[in-house]
Amino acid sequence: MDVDDAPSTPGKWKMEKPHHRHHPRLLLPRWHHSYPVSKLVFWSFFALALFLALFLLSPRSSAPTRIPDSFASSSTSSGVRRAALQMAPWGGPAWEKRVRSSARVRRNPGGASVLVTGAAGFVGMHVAAALKRRGDGVLGLDNFNGYYDPSLKRARQALLDRAGVFVVEGDINDGALLRKLFDVVPFTHVVHLAAQAGVRHALVDPASYVHSNVAGLVSVLEAAKAADPQPAIVWASSSSVYGLNSRVPFSEVDRTDRPASLYAATKKAGEEIAHVYNHIYGLSITGLRFFTVYGPWGRPDMAYFFFTRDILRGKPVSIFEGPDHATVARDFTYIDDIVKGCLAALDHAGKSTGSGGKKRGPAPLRIYNLGNTSPVPVTKLVSILERLLKVKAVKKFVKMPRNGDVQFTHANITFAQKELGYRPTTGLHTGLKKFVRWYLEYYSISLSKNDSKGRSTSS
Ligand SMILES: O=C(O)[C@H]1O[C@H](OP(=O)(O)OP(=O)(O)OC[C@H]2O[C@@H](n3ccc(=O)[nH]c3=O)[C@H](O)[C@@H]2O)[C@H](O)[C@@H](O)[C@H]1O
Numbered sequence: 001m002d003v004d005d006a007p008s009t010p011g012k013w014k015m016e017k018p019h020h021r022h023h024p025r026l027l028l029p030r031w032h033h034s035y036p037v038s039k040l041v042f043w044s045f046f047a048l049a050l051f052l053a054l055f056l057l058s059p060r061s062s063a064p065t066r067i068p069d070s071f072a073s074s075s076t077s078s079g080v081r082r083a084a085l086q087m088a089p090w091g092g093p094a095w096e097k098r099v100r101s102s103a104r105v106r107r108n109p110g111g112a113s114v115l116v117t118g119a120a121g122f123v124g125m126h127v128a129a130a131l132k133r134r135g136d137g138v139l140g141l142d143n144f145n146g147y148y149d150p151s152l153k154r155a156r157q158a159l160l161d162r163a164g165v166f167v168v169e170g171d172i173n174d175g176a177l178l179r180k181l182f183d184v185v186p187f188t189h190v191v192h193l194a195a196q197a198g199v200r201h202a203l204v205d206p207a208s209y210v211h212s213n214v215a216g217l218v219s220v221l222e223a224a225k226a227a228d229p230q231p232a233i234v235w236a237s238s239s240s241v242y243g244l245n246s247r248v249p250f251s252e253v254d255r256t257d258r259p260a261s262l263y264a265a266t267k268k269a270g271e272e273i274a275h276v277y278n279h280i281y282g283l284s285i286t287g288l289r290f291f292t293v294y295g296p297w298g299r300p301d302m303a304y305f306f307f308t309r310d311i312l313r314g315k316p317v318s319i320f321e322g323p324d325h326a327t328v329a330r331d332f333t334y335i336d337d338i339v340k341g342c343l344a345a346l347d348h349a350g351k352s353t354g355s356g357g358k359k360r361g362p363a364p365l366r367i368y369n370l371g372n373t374s375p376v377p378v379t380k381l382v383s384i385l386e387r388l389l390k391v392k393a394v395k396k397f398v399k400m401p402r403n404g405d406v407q408f409t410h411a412n413i414t415f416a417q418k419e420l421g422y423r424p425t426t427g428l429h430t431g432l433k434k435f436v437r438w439y440l441e442y443y444s445i446s447l448s449k450n451d452s453k454g455r456s457t458s459s
Contacts, residue, residue: 090180114188115181118141119138121142126295128163186229195267217270221277232352240406282352282353282354292330293334295438316396319395319398
């Protein structure tokens with residue numbers, strides 16, 4: 001299959017088996033020598049018509065909800081298919097005008113014209129808004145897949161729209177769309193943040209990781225290498241590439257050849273792919289290893305987010321423990337610090353050197369850790385949330401499942417500090433306070449309306 005024709009996340013598409021036993025009337029007649037051809041033709045058309053009718057009548061979107069019941073429930077194949085079907089068509093003079101206008105540099109003399117992929121995602125939305133605020137031209141791209149509640153992505157899109165950022169609905173694997181975007185706008189930079197995120201979900205839908213994080217990355221780099229001028233690329237790798245590395249804090253010079261999850265493996269593969277496109281085509285490429293990014297407008301599949309939801313609902317939260325009850329910890333990094341790191345990486349990105357698909361000279365290839373440099377145990381994360389939510393959590397300590405999680409992460413940010421001027425300033429308590437404020441407002445939850453068990457109610 002041509003990559004252009006691929007559905008947005010093919011791993012989530014599966015064939016349904018027909019349930020003949022329960023629907024005898026839908027049985028197709030078996031081939032038989034004496035069976036009249038006219039009847040066979042009739043039944044074939046009948047079956048085709050029925051299939052089309054079922055396809056067209058299947059619900060196209062779930063009712064919009066602002067309550068994050070379960071991010072996992074929306075990650076079913078049909079959820080993704082529906083989200084994919086909802087994508088608006090692209091092309092035409094009015095669409096091109098919108099694309100051009102959104103990508104036009106406004107203030108910021110000598111500013112950048114940036115394509116932000118994954119712009120309706122958590123980090124993407126914040127980066128796109130920050131670039132726009134400082135006067136750069138910004139165009140977003142997002143496929144609005146159903147990995148988690150798409151209404152949250154739509155709300156982020158609405159926010160960007162109000163800020164003057166147009167988010168094109170489309171998939172990074174759609175080569176024709178990417179070529180069109182580069183035809184319409186001479187982007188100076190691409191901030192590539194579209195990806196299949198989440199460490200544990202890779203056990204459920206491995207193909208989606210390969211599709212987005214490997215094939216999707218190649219598709220973006222193919223379009224970038226062929227563009228004239230070639231843009232500089234800044235893209236999201238992950239702290240998870242350190243995998244089983246035990247040297248702390250994690251430095252860019254440490255081993256990254258022992259990933260513990262497929263997610264990590266696809267991000268590591270991305271770093272190698274970046275090397276190829278830099279080496280052959282002269283693309284300037286900067287990979288950023290994000291360390292557990294959290295904050296307002298965050299991802300509902302992440303622990304701090306669904307812990308908040310479950311604590312408020314009086315539901316138990318599972319706190320993972322390592323062997324012998326060892327603490328599990330993360331170098332949680334606040335979104336505003338990550339945004340500053342992304343913008344600095346973009347500002348310090350040297351130019352790509354290729355043109356017409358040919359390299360004309362060496363171009364920068366860089367990797368930076370963007371972390372907070374102070375790991376916090378998950379138990380501490382929960383106790384901060386308890387204080388902020390004024391609700392006692394129902395804690396369940398469980399052995400860390402063998403699902404790709406690593407026991408701890410800790411960033412060494414010396415390189416990013418020296419070369420990008422990156423300096424994280426927000427501690428976990430302050431960052432979670434901002435997150436909780438946003439969460440309560442977004443989901444219309446009032447802490448003053450706690451019921452007798454300390455659970456909160458939505459208003
Ligand atoms: O840095 C990254 O590159 C990655 O960061 C994030 O992964 P993680 O650091 O694993 O964050 P997250 O799931 O919030 O779990 C946080 C902590 O809670 C623990 N955890 C989790 C679930 C649970 O039920 N219980 C629990 O204790 C869990 O063991 C962990 O210690 C992104 O999701 C990922 O896309 C990628 O960007």
